[in-house]
Amino acid sequence: NAGVMQNPRHLVRRRGQEARLRCSPMKGHSHVYWYRQLPEEGLKFMVYLQKENIIDESGMPKERFSAEFPKEGPSILRIQQVVRGDSAAYFCASSPDGGYGYTFGSGTRLTVV
Amino acid sequence: DQQVKQNSPSLSVQEGRISILNCDYTNSMFDYFLWYKKYPAEGPTFLISISSIKDKNEDGRFTVFLNKSAKHLSLHIVPSQPGDSAVYFCAARAGANNLFFGTGTRLTVIP
Numbered sequence: 001n002a003g004v005m006q007n008p009r010h011l012v013r014r015r016g017q018e019a020r021l022r023c024s025p026m027k028g029h030s031h032v033y034w035y036r037q038l039p040e041e042g043l044k045f046m047v048y049l050q051k052e053n054i055i056d057e058s059g060m061p062k063e064r065f066s067a068e069f070p071k072e073g074p075s076i077l078r079i080q081q082v083v084r085g086d087s088a089a090y091f092c093a094s095s096p097d098g099g100y101g102y103t104f105g106s107g108t109r110l111t112v113v
Numbered sequence: 114d115q116q117v118k119q120n121s122p123s124l125s126v127q128e129g130r131i132s133i134l135n136c137d138y139t140n141s142m143f144d145y146f147l148w149y150k151k152y153p154a155e156g157p158t159f160l161i162s163i164s165s166i167k168d169k170n171e172d173g174r175f176t177v178f179l180n181k182s183a184k185h186l187s188l189h190i191v192p193s194q195p196g197d198s199a200v201y202f203c204a205a206r207a208g209a210n211n212l213f214f215g216t217g218t219r220l221t222v223i224p
Contacts, residue, residue, distance in 0.1 A: 031210075033211070035214075041216055042117070042119075042202060042214035042217055043204075045211035045213070048210040058211070059211065091157070102212070104158070105156050106154065106155050106156045107154075107156050
């Protein structure tokens with residue numbers, strides 16, 4: 001039973017480009033969460049999704065960031081027109097029932113140059 | 114607004130001794146507290162949790178204590194082992210779907 005799979009592990013983008021981060025939850029998990037960890041900081045909640053629905057996006061920046069979790073395929077976190085301040089580690093987690101028992105992926109480290 | 118705080122960025126302990134990691138919070142609505150362990154280049158791994166209606170939860174070498182009046186919790190690891198060296202994050206939930214994380218404490222267990 002594979003864990004939460006995130007890809008790519010490392011992503012380098014130039015300022016102004018788009019970044020797409022993918023997350024495949026654990027088998028049987030239909031709840032996905034995205035967190036961001038800026039350097040020297042803890043993880044900050046961004047968005048909580050179930051299949052085809054955004055449940056809570058209170059942690060998402062209002063512009064340039066979007067997330068989806070389609071019926072088929074992985075969850076996608078999309079960052080348009082990236083800026084240097086978007087450089088961070090982005091972690092995805094999943095759970096079977098929306099409870100606190102998250103399983104985290106290994107993260108995607110985004111570097112904006 | 115950092116609702117969960119870990120004021121010690123690092124801690125060094127001799128192998129076999131007790132490690133005590135501390136965490137303070139400000140939101141009295143938090144109903145569940147968790148500790149996660151993180152190795153470099155990996156995601157956080159759930160370690161142990163405690164409900165706000167309890168004051169202690171034990172799992173093997175790991176014990177979490179909760180002092181609600183002080184809004185403080187701690188993680189005790191005894192005896193500490195070199196494999197425990199990692200960053201430990203305290204997290205809390207306020208009945209919703211998201212967790213609030215502290216900034217982490219890097220534990221180094223010296224052989």
